[in-house]
Amino acid sequence: MLxxxxxxxxxxxxxxxxxxxxxxxxxxxxxxxHHDMGLYDNVKNIYKDQLKVECTExxxxxxxxxxxxxxxxxxxxNQKHIYNNMPHLTYI
Numbered sequence: 001m002l003x004x005x006x007x008x009x010x011x012x013x014x015x016x017x018x019x020x021x022x023x024x025x026x027x028x029x030x031x032x033x034h035h036d037m038g039l040y041d042n043v044k045n046i047y048k049d050q051l052k053v054e055c056t057e058x059x060x061x062x063x064x065x066x067x068x069x070x071x072x073x074x075x076x077x078n079q080k081h082i083y084n085n086m087p088h089l090t091y092i
Contacts, residue, residue: 050082 032040048054055074064070 047082051078052081053077 053074055071055078057071057075059071061070
């Protein structure tokens with residue numbers, strides 16, 4: 001739905017885009033029950049509590065001068081702690 005709306009608008013009309021974005025967010029928020037939103041928040045908090053490194057993979061510190069893929073390292077580190085299903089990963 002968002003691609004159809006935004007695809008038919010001139011990109012230069014930022015105010016209209018922000019207004020449509022607001023309508024979409026309001027529509028989504030109104031379509032989710034308080035109970036479901038509470039469940040979502042609980043799951044989100046449980047997941048967030050298990051993260052060792054809160055990395056959004058923004059790639060701000062890329063490229064690393066030593067060639068290290070920093071976001072990938074954080075992702076693997078978090079997955080090792082959350083899912084504990086990566087026996088091929090070892091601690092340094």
